[in-house]
Amino acid sequence: MKIIFISMHSIHAVRWIDNLKESEHDFYWYDILGSGKLETLETVKQFLETRKRKIPYLKGEYSFSKKMPGLYKLIRPFLETTEHEALERIIKEINPDVIHSFEMQSCSYPIIKAMNKFPKIKWIYSCWGNDLFYFQNFEDHKSKIKNVLKRVDYLHTDCFRDYEIAKELGFKGKHVGVIPGGTGYKIKEFEIYKLPIEERKIILVKGYQNLFGRGINVIKALEKIKTKIDQYEIIVFGAHNVVEKYVVENNLAYKTYGRHDLSHQQIMELMGKSILYIGNNISDGMANTLLEAIVMGAFPIQSNPGNVSAEIINHGINGFLIKDPENIDSIAELITKAIEDKEMLVEANKLNSKIAFQKLDYNTNQQKVIALYKNLEINY
The missing domain is CATH 3.40.50.2000 (Glycogen Phosphorylase B;)
Structure with missing residues (x-):
């Protein structure tokens, strides 16, 4: 054929x-x-x-x-x-x-x-x-x-x-x-890059800010709760220029990577070191970065346009769904809940590992x- x-x-x-x-x-x-x-x-x-x-x-x-x-x-x-x-x-x-x-x-x-x-x-x-x-x-x-x-x-x-x-x-x-x-994803090949939950010290943010992306709202949410997350390193990847500029102009101690600064392999390795992954937009399909977070054991907090993310995230069980991508306060609340509930993070990690093998292998x-x-x- x-x-x-x-x-x-x-x-x-x-x-x-x-x-x-x-x-x-x-x-x-x-x-x-x-x-x-x-x-x-x-x-x-x-x-x-x-x-x-x-x-x-x-x-x-x-x-x-x-x-x-x-x-x-x-x-x-x-x-x-x-x-x-x-x-x-x-x-x-x-x-x-x-x-x-x-x-x-x-x-x-x-x-x-x-x-x-x-x-x-x-x-x-x-x-x-x-x-x-x-x-x-x-x-x-x-x-x-x-x-x-x-x-x-x-x-x-x-x-x-x-x-x-x-x-x-x-x-x-x-x-x-x-x-x-x-x-x-070739899941078994990525296993060596996955840290145990207690060793993960990164909050990873998708830095899209364009027609669809709302990465800056996530950064603003993190600023609101900075005293609660001061033990974590904030890394923003895939950042559009406006996001990098926002971080610099507000003197934020965040590490940023531009749209093409990291290879797919490097992103996967970052996911494996991250306790949370946060992706926020007003329109998308099934976000690849959401799937990658699930594969690598980072607890996903993801917007849910058209209920697409709900097809793989059971809210409060194996991740959190952002109801309103423009509501900075509600995003901050979700991040706080996730960080403070270590038992949920551990159980979500186990469940997402099963989901990865069943659906994403x-x-x-x-x-x-x-x-x-x-x-x-x-x-x-």
Whole structure:
């Protein structure tokens, strides 16, 4: 079976392909965003630099595209090869059986025109993050989402919430199940980085502060209870510039790491030293950092947009759910409760270890991924 993967330049796509390395399928990757070569299996043929110009660049074209994006979108097909044109050419070249797109806005919207031209090709769409939950609230996006879901044959989600949303938006195909976006973690390999609860001296904060992230509210909550947590080191990772600036301007003795300062391995090691992990946002899918906290034994305190985090956190048992991402006082209360209840932390650690092996183990999810494509062969 010939499979084309269409994704952003992310670790998710690499892990997904890695799950299938022992299979006999032929794999292709379409670099839809022009991000460059993907570090993956050598056997994967990659279609790079597909945005061929039809005419030379025009003076002022870039600034025009930023000032008037709507108008530029209309004339762009006359200037360069569009995503759906590139995909049409690739389809005609290799005659694929399946196209698997990861993410909606960047990787699925642009190919709908091509996919409608080839209705016999099976389409798998992997949904995560804000693909559906957030963008369904905007009419221009909602209509595009419905067009994609109308054509998609198979849907993979990282939470049950998004499957329900997809059905509400008209999806009639087959849901292939809930699988973590990165397909899980090699849990046994990370065990050596997990400290016992009594030795953990770090409170780890996700430092996103953007359209969705509300990391600064967590920092403000920590400031309110600083005398109660003075025995812990506060580390903020994945911090946007505004968060780093806030820490400096307020003379906070917090260690901060920017968005790309730490490798995934380093983040996992930090999780294994942390007593608490706190992630706060107003919109998201099943947050990877939440899953990583569960794997590494850090007690998670996580916001719960659309009740997605409640699919893995039982409030007060194996973590805390932030009801209102903007309520600094309530976040401070949750942090205080967690720090002061050592018995709960120990029991949560044991429970999360079981959850990790049951739901988040790489080998378990690898079998789900392999089975997904085997079922496609049977149903083809």
